[in-house]
Amino acid sequence: xxxxxxxxxxxxxxxxxxxxxxxxxxxxxxxxxxxxxxxxxxxxxxxxxxxxxxxxxxxxxxxxxxxxxxxxxxxxxxxxxxxxxxxxxxxxxxxxxxxxxxxxxxxxxxxxxxxxxxxxxxxxxxxxxxxxxxxxxxxxxxxxx
Numbered sequence: 001x002x003x004x005x006x007x008x009x010x011x012x013x014x015x016x017x018x019x020x021x022x023x024x025x026x027x028x029x030x031x032x033x034x035x036x037x038x039x040x041x042x043x044x045x046x047x048x049x050x051x052x053x054x055x056x057x058x059x060x061x062x063x064x065x066x067x068x069x070x071x072x073x074x075x076x077x078x079x080x081x082x083x084x085x086x087x088x089x090x091x092x093x094x095x096x097x098x099x100x101x102x103x104x105x106x107x108x109x110x111x112x113x114x115x116x117x118x119x120x121x122x123x124x125x126x127x128x129x130x131x132x133x134x135x136x137x138x139x140x141x142x143x144x145x
Contacts, residue, residue, distance in 0.1 A: 057095040057125070058087055060112050064101040068112075077111055084119035095123040 060080070061069040068075055075083050088094055096116040100109050109126070116124050 057093060057097045058084060058091055058121070059097045059099060060084075062098070062100040062104050062108055062112070064103040066104070066108060077108075080112065080115040081118045084115055084121065088119060088121070093123070094121045095125060096121050097125045097127055099127040 059071050061072075063069075066077075068077055068080065070080075070083050070087065084096065096112065098109060098112050100112075113124055
């Protein structure tokens with residue numbers, strides 16, 4: 001059989017492109033959970049009510065082991081005041097959000113409060129996990145009954 005002359009091959013084979021996208025999707029599915037690993041290690045205490053916290057603040061996270069992080073970067077507690085002063089200019093509002101594990105001692109949170117005061121921050125917010133209405137009713141019933 002003789003091939004027709006003058007006819008151009010105009011179709012695009014998308015199989016290799018699909019393979020590349022599937023590999024990238026699998027890589028992202030495997031890597032994505034590691035981005036939130038530090039926040040998952042902290043179980044914040046439960047509170048009755050509250051408002052959402054803006055992410056434009058300086059966030060100090062304290063794990064139950066006593067490790068401190070500012071905006072996801074590990075720091076030592078001795079260097080906390082200097083780190084808060086260093087990032088103050090890059091923030092929209094001079095506010096510190098403390099996300100401490102429920103098993104962290106109050107003295108560790110006081111260190112953050114003192115460091116924020118020394119760094120002249122105007123506001124300090126302690127983050128907590130809001131209780132559901134059902135959990136609030138159960139607590140009231142336990143205390144009254």
